Amino acid sequence: MLLEVKHLNVYYNDKHIVKDVSFDVGKNEIFCIIGESGSGKSTIAKAIMDMIPYQGKITFYGDDIFMIFQNPGNYLDPLFNVYSQILIISKAIKQDVDIDKYIKILNLDPQRLKRAYPHELSGGEQQRVMISMSLARSSELVIADEPTSSLDVLVQKDVLCAFKNMKHYFSTILITHDLSVVELIGDKVLVLKDGITQEIQDVNNFFKSPKSEYGKKLLESFYG
Ligand SMILES: Nc1ncnc2c1ncn2[C@@H]1O[C@H](COP(=O)(O)OP(=O)(O)OP(=O)(O)O)[C@@H](O)[C@H]1O
Ligand SMILES: [Mg+2]
Structure with missing residues (x-):
């Protein structure tokens, strides 16, 4: 087991947002959290990242968690080439890392990234850069919050398959409101x-x- 969440409760200004949520994430697992807008998905992610106060117990049995957001462009610095940013984020964790290897695994070209600034990459390429960063850091867990919702459908599939192919490197918590992503x-x-x-x-x-009434409803609307 890699992550244990037990009886997680989160309140914003006395409003109970996350209510007694418990789950485990295993190694090499893609664990999806699905639910409608406002159900508390991102709040769970923020609690795991220790970005907000919470009640309950969250235990992580690894060294590094990396978070990937919906709009990767917001998290890349426009003033620096992309390659240097992957290098910096890996160096923060370990020395002498061969980042070219991790860039190539994501079907990106290290030479191009040495010249390219974030705005010169497509959304799908930027998202694959974020995934290569988690590899370069040897993160054991990646939390991806709607990582493909800003991308067009074809590119979405590329990025999702990249997550699937990285299963041997890290576990993923994938937050989505799209059942086709889960499937x-x-x-x-x-x-x-x-x-x-x-x-x-x-x-x-x-x-x-599906066991729950709500799960059944979700599936019914998914299949139309
Ligand atoms: N910092 C905050 N202060 C007060 N309320 C907040 C804060 N952040 C989120 N909320 C509220 O908490 C609830 C859950 O928000 P959250 O962002 O976790 O939903 P979500 O499931 O990720 O939704 P979406 O699919 O739209 O991203 C919402 O009602 C939201 O308005
Ligand atoms: Mg959210």
């Missing part, structure tokens, strides 16, 4: 509604037989 790359899924866990299941079982 494509997920191993497990937690269904969240109004901050309450509706069910946690292996993805295959969820698509065959």
Whole structure:
């Protein structure tokens, strides 16, 4: 096991947002959190990253968690070439790392990244740069909050497959409101509604037989 979340509760200004959520993330697992807008998905991610106060117990059995957001452009510095930014973020964690290897795994060209500034990359390329950063840091867990919602459909698939192909390197918590993302790359899924866990299941079982009423509804609207 890599991450244990037990009885997580989060309040914003006395408003109860995340309500007694518990789950485990295993090694080499893509753990999806799905739920409608405002259900508390990003709040769970922020609690794991220790960015907000919370109640409950979160235990991480690794050294590094890396977070990837919806708009990678916001997290890359426009004034520095992309290559140097991957290098800096890896050096923060370990010395003498061969970042070219990790850049190439993501189907990016190190030579090009030495010249390119963030605005010269597509959204899909920027997102793959973020994934290469997590490899360069040897992060054991990547939290990806709607990593493909700003991308067009074809590029979305590229980035999602990149996550799937990286399963041997790190575990992923993938936050989405899109069931097709869960179906494509997920191993497990937690269904969240109004901050309450509706069910946690292996993805295959969820698509065959959702346990919760809300899960059933989600699937019905997914299949139309
Ligand atoms: N800093 C904050 N202060 C007060 N309320 C907040 C804060 N951040 C989020 N909220 C509220 O907490 C609830 C959950 O927000 P959260 O961002 O976790 O939802 P989400 O499931 O990630 O939604 P989305 O799919 O739209 O990203 C929402 O009602 C939101 O308005
Ligand atoms: Mg969110």
